[in-house]
Amino acid sequence: MSDIFENVIYKSNELLKNHTTMRVGGPAKYIFMPKNADEIKKVIEFCNSENEKYIIIGNGSNIIFSDEGFDGAVIKIFNMMKEFSVENDLIKADAGCLLSKLANAARDNSLTGMEFAAGIPGTLGGAVVMNAGAYGKEMKDIIEYVDVLSTDGKLTRYKCEEMKFGYRKSIIDKNKIVISAGIRLKKGDKSEIEAKMLELKEKRTSKQPLEYPSSGSTFKRPEGMFAGKLIEDAGLKGYRVGGAMVSEKHAGFVINYDNATAEDILNLIEDVRNTVNNKFGVLLEPEVKIIR
Ligand SMILES: Cc1cc2nc3c(=O)[nH]c(=O)nc-3n(C[C@H](O)[C@H](O)[C@H](O)COP(=O)(O)OP(=O)(O)OC[C@H]3O[C@@H](n4cnc5c(N)ncnc54)[C@H](O)[C@@H]3O)c2cc1C
Structure with a gap:
């Protein structure tokens, strides 16, 4: 067995909901937190030799894992690598x-x-x-x-x-x-510079549901259109599946309104795609990375 567990910071059976801004996702077999490229290399060598699959994440702000979690190694490049x-x-x-x-x-x-x-x-x-x-x-x-x-x-x-x-x-x-x-x-x-940053911050706070967990804009902007506008025009603002909801503040955001499971979120995303496609003939493509 590799000495990887002595050299690289890691956790076993760690819930991925603790590592994504949507706050959903089951356990990862391992989550490694490398300090440099060398440690990342070692983790990958370990995964290859043990036939473990692996995935890289940062702050998990554009990624959703299923409730089953990830049967392999999540390599989190975050606050151990921030010089x-x-x-x-x-x-x-x-x-x-x-x-x-x-x-x-x-x-x-x-x-x-x-x-x-x-x-x-x-x-x-x-x-x-x-x-x-x-x-x-x-x-x-x-x-x-x-x-x-x-x-x-x-x-x-x-x-x-x-x-x-x-x-x-x-x-x-x-x-x-x-x-x-x-x-x-x-x-x-x-x-x-400071004034510009403040102006943009105020814009965000007034338009986006930052008070709830989310992955930001759920869908990519279809050519010449806005996903949020299509979703709103389809009458889906406030639409809920379990604890997941289309934000009433900004329809482009799917939010974890009330202890949603990943299944709630993913089912809601599918419902939104189907409804918008049926009404307007536009198939929305998720911007958020979905890992099943
Ligand atoms: C409230 C909110 C507002 C947002 N606003 C915006 C916005 O205005 N504009 C915008 O573009 N996005 C926005 N996002 C989405 C998100 O913050 C961005 O996409 C961000 O760049 C993702 O960074 P992350 O570190 O969280 O990546 P993660 O979500 O952890 O990963 C995203 C993808 O990158 C890969 N990845 C991450 N790090 C690495 C690495 N070091 N090497 C190789 N692959 C890697 C992952 O495997 C995954 O495929 C928002 C999200 C939220 C929650």
Whole structure:
């Protein structure tokens, strides 16, 4: 048996509801919390040798696990991997850094360009994978490079244009792991940056149901339309399955209203897709990653 359990921080039979912002999900056989690329490599070697499947997560803010959980290893790149430095207008950061922390560091150093990301509750790694964006800006506008570990153990630096960023997607698939990235910003005025961040925060709080657990926007924006508007027009605001509900504040958000199970959430997502498809002929594609 590998000495992985002596070297890397881990938990066995840990409920994934404790590691996702939707607050649903059954147990993972293991959840590993590596400190660096080397430890990630070792966990993957262990999984390969023991025939365990594995998955990477960050803050779990765009991922839903089933009530059965995950019969394998969840590798959580989060607060054991969160070093960063600010060098002139470049922030070099580990994948586990929260975007909010990096946006605050940018502000403190009078660097502009990252204000849009301050309210996205994900890690830098998850945001790079998803090309997360808000208010007309996306990660691709600020990423200079990304250091990627492939599952065969090779570390490669990708330039922004090599990342093939698109709408909520990038080149990162399940054989690639974001280790760190460089964020290129511009010198700006600290009080203007602060004011912009506050303005966007107020927008979010007034429009989004942040008082309930969720995974943010449940569906991708269909070309030329808004998922939330279609769902609202289909009469689904407030629609419930068990403890899951279509938010009354913002129909684009499925929320864990009252101790929902993953099954409640997933059934509600299917009902919403079917109803919108029947009414408007548009099949909504989930933005949130569903792991069964
Ligand atoms: C209230 C709320 C508001 C939100 N607002 C926005 C918004 O405005 N804009 C937006 O784009 N998103 C938004 N989101 C969704 C989410 O925060 C983003 O998609 C975020 O980038 C996900 O980061 P994460 O660390 O939580 O990733 P996770 O949810 O943990 O993972 C997402 C995907 O990335 C993979 N992954 C994570 N880390 C790594 C890594 N280091 N290497 C390789 N793969 C990895 C996972 O396997 C998974 O496929 C919101 C979510 C919530 C709950």
